[in-house]
Amino acid sequence: MNEYATQKIRLIMELRRQGISNTSVLSAMERVPREEFIPPTFRDRAYENIALPITSGQTISQPYIVAYMTQMLKPDLRQKVLEVGTGSGYQAAVLSKLFRRVYSIERFRSLHINAVNLFDTLKISNITSKLGDGYKGWKEQAPFSHIIVTAAAADVPSALVDQLGDNGVMIIPVGPDQGDQIILRITKDHHGMVAEEELIPVRFVPLVQGLAVES
Numbered sequence: 001m002n003e004y005a006t007q008k009i010r011l012i013m014e015l016r017r018q019g020i021s022n023t024s025v026l027s028a029m030e031r032v033p034r035e036e037f038i039p040p041t042f043r044d045r046a047y048e049n050i051a052l053p054i055t056s057g058q059t060i061s062q063p064y065i066v067a068y069m070t071q072m073l074k075p076d077l078r079q080k081v082l083e084v085g086t087g088s089g090y091q092a093a094v095l096s097k098l099f100r101r102v103y104s105i106e107r108f109r110s111l112h113i114n115a116v117n118l119f120d121t122l123k124i125s126n127i128t129s130k131l132g133d134g135y136k137g138w139k140e141q142a143p144f145s146h147i148i149v150t151a152a153a154a155d156v157p158s159a160l161v162d163q164l165g166d167n168g169v170m171i172i173p174v175g176p177d178q179g180d181q182i183i184l185r186i187t188k189d190h191h192g193m194v195a196e197e198e199l200i201p202v203r204f205v206p207l208v209q210g211l212a213v214e215s
């Protein structure tokens with residue numbers, strides 16, 4: 001048995017107790033090795049239900065939040081999903097088990113490159129990543145039936161709403177940097193009418209416009 005197996009089972013049980021009932025989501029969380037996405041210093045804490053620092057001042061989200069947002073997205077194996085904020089690549093890897101294809105955008109070159117290498121090492125072949133400003137979405141691949149944003153936006157980027165297809169669903173944390181943020185579920189009906197629903201309070205790193213300047 002893998003050294004993390006016991007801790008992983010404990011985490012999955014905790015997620016179930018916390019209300020994650022979608023068995024495909026739980027199974028995806030079980031299949032993705034979270035330790036691979038975490039810097040060596042924190043790796044022994046990979047299966048604690050907490051957010052952890054990655055590089056470039058960013059964080060890998062808490063497992064409960066990853067599971068919750070994924071469940072609220074209502075994943076569909078026949079569809080493609082857009083993720084804004086690749087970060088460590090963990091959320092994208094979870095999505096890769098639940099969607100036909102994942103498109104993921106990151107504004108830090110180093111994070112983007114690390115994630116691409118990791119997907120390759122883990123033999124995940126249905127993620128297409130790019131370095132770019134996710135605030136603008138991914139026009140060439142739009143429309144998306146599903147969009148997930150993993151950084152908090154001051155307000156909902158209109159490009160993302162435009163790129164959401166009819167009958168689509170977007171999960172996005174909204175609110176000020178360091179302030180009260182809330183996850184929104186934005187849906188479009190079959191006429192393209194947009195509706196918005198508030199889910200749970202959260203704390204995310206900010207969605208920042210433009211590419212990151214790196215030293």
Ligand code: SAH
Pocket residue numbers: 058059060061084085086087088089090091092105106107108111132133134135150151205206207208209210
């Ligand atoms: N989904 C990630 C979470 C990383 S934290 C994971 O599972 O690890 C959020 C990420 O969003 C950070 O890496 C940050 O650099 C990125 N980000 C912030 N604003 C962005 C933007 N406008 N476009 C693309 N990525 C952005």
